[in-house]
Amino acid sequence: MAGSRRFRDRTDAGERLAAELRERGVDADIALAIPRGGLPLGRAVADELAIPLDIVVAKKIGAPGNPEYAIGAVASDGSVWRNEDAIGRTDSDEAYFQRRREEEAESARRKAERYRGDRGPPDLTGKTVVVVDDGVATGSTVRACLQTLSETDAERIVLAVPVGPPDSIAALEAEADAVVCLETPSRFMGVGQFYERFGQVSDEEAMAYLES
Structure with missing residues (x-):
């Protein structure tokens, strides 16, 4: 796609996000993925950065x-x-x-x-939290997730997404301490257009990423 990279799949996107987070010196303590599509990326980010993975739901x-x-x-x-x-x-x-x-x-x-099953929500006190999703369109669910995290005792909240339109990403920069977005194409029809494979993620598959 002219002017923008395409990701092979969500895992590829997550690995690229982890590399960018490391390049920018983000010293994350925990990754919180937004189900369902954010969990394959969250798993890759958590594994690459050697941090725990949990969820934030909206x-x-x-x-x-x-x-x-x-x-x-x-x-x-x-x-x-x-x-x-x-x-x-x-x-x-x-x-x-x-x-x-x-x-x-x-x-x-x-x-x-x-x-989460029997697990309660993670303690975010004093932590740098990376919120991961597979992309942003309007950013509505991401905003609600950032809103709930802003009311915790987390030290820093970083949003990490592979792709989103420039106006949505700019608006989200006011909602988080930092935003890492790999692609901000001006011609944006939907998140799926920037992936070679962008199938639905089932609840069962998504939960399996939390158990990895």
Whole structure:
């Protein structure tokens, strides 16, 4: 693809991210992947940097009649990010937003519990945390994840993604202490266009990366 690298698959992207993190001198203590697509990359980053891997979970809040259009996102602890511009362009009202927020927060909480099993969330006190996903489009779920992590006692929060449009990446730079993004193409149709292989990651496959 002219002007932009393509990644063979998510593991390849994760290995390249780890190399870039090392090159930039990011001394990470833990990698937190966003399920499901972030876990193959998170596993590669964690292995390459010899750090633990865990998860941070958020769910998109979709617009009425168009669930793929994000008007916000909510993390498993209830931390929410609102896309006020998108809300204003849809038929959603505050009652709709709050109802969907509660539903998606519960869904995110159940997913976090299912993935972790008997383990509780990691203690991030004083740690440099690297948040990993397979790419950013609007960045709604990433924003909710960063919001919940900002309320922990983590020392530093670094977002690491292979690809995202310039405007989304620029906006996320205000939400994290640092953002590492390998590609910011001006012509961006979707994350999948920058991968040779970008199949769906099942819950079972994603959870297996946590056990590796």
